[in-house]
Amino acid sequence: MTDDLRAALQREFPWWGMVAPKLAPHTVPVYDRETRKLVLLCSTPAHLTMVKLVGRSLLTKLNRLDGAPEVAGFHAKVVSARVVVTGPPTWSDPQLVEDVLLETWHDIVQDRGPLHLLAVRHVEAAGEIGDLARRWAEANGQPTEPVYREGLCDCPVPDHHHPPLTDEELIARLITDADLVLAFIDNRALDEQIADAAEHARIPVRRFTA
Numbered sequence: 001m002t003d004d005l006r007a008a009l010q011r012e013f014p015w016w017g018m019v020a021p022k023l024a025p026h027t028v029p030v031y032d033r034e035t036r037k038l039v040l041l042c043s044t045p046a047h048l049t050m051v052k053l054v055g056r057s058l059l060t061k062l063n064r065l066d067g068a069p070e071v072a073g074f075h076a077k078v079v080s081a082r083v084v085v086t087g088p089p090t091w092s093d094p095q096l097v098e099d100v101l102l103e104t105w106h107d108i109v110q111d112r113g114p115l116h117l118l119a120v121r122h123v124e125a126a127g128e129i130g131d132l133a134r135r136w137a138e139a140n141g142q143p144t145e146p147v148y149r150e151g152l153c154d155c156p157v158p159d160h161h162h163p164p165l166t167d168e169e170l171i172a173r174l175i176t177d178a179d180l181v182l183a184f185i186d187n188r189a190l191d192e193q194i195a196d197a198a199e200h201a202r203i204p205v206r207r208f209t210a
Helices: 003-012 015-019 045-053 055-064 094-112 129-139 167-175 189-200
Strands: 027-032 037-042 073-078 080-086 117-124 144-148 180-185 205-209
Touching: 015 055, 037 045, 045 055, 045 073, 055 073, 080 094, 080 129, 080 167, 080 189, 094 117, 094 129, 094 180, 094 205, 117 129, 117 167, 129 144, 144 167, 167 189, 180 189, 189 205
Parallel strands: 037 073, 080 117, 080 180, 117 144, 180 205
Antiparallel strands: 027 037
16 A cells, blocks of 8 residues: 555544554555445454454444544455565575565555555564565555564564474465465575475465576
8 A cells, every 4th residue: 555545545534543543554444424334454464353353342432433434334354465575695686576576566456456555474584585575565564474483473472482483384374375475596495495385385476586
């Protein structure tokens, strides 16, 4: 979602930030005045889960807030395509990574509509291509879904840690529910394994070689 589009939606629905200030940066409301139904577009599955957990209280707050429309009901859905980005620390062409991400985002918007996002899923580790992908996502207002090899867990429990993941466990976490894998292949076997596992799971893969 472009910054201009997000800003336009926030101007049209200023009450959403007052009702759900923590969720507002990660969700967009779309209100149908004829049916009085509200659709909440969530940037990640985690935010969709949060909306579902607090849905009843959100509806109550909305219908009590001065200036907010009367809402008869709502449903929520994820509007991001989950794209795995993998590659070695030795990858020599960072511009290619950024260009491919931009092209992929453009394709998603063209195919699914301007509200859709590119959720970057990557290994959270220093020096990985995932670092570059994360910075690109942050600069372009796209969500990220880091997968931690060891230490801090990406589950909702604060400060929860887990033992280091095996290669098989890491690959499974990366490709589960993924829509696309962008594999930048150099000389590291793990990136080939991720791409092969995704193809075996019938997930589209784009491979790029140094």
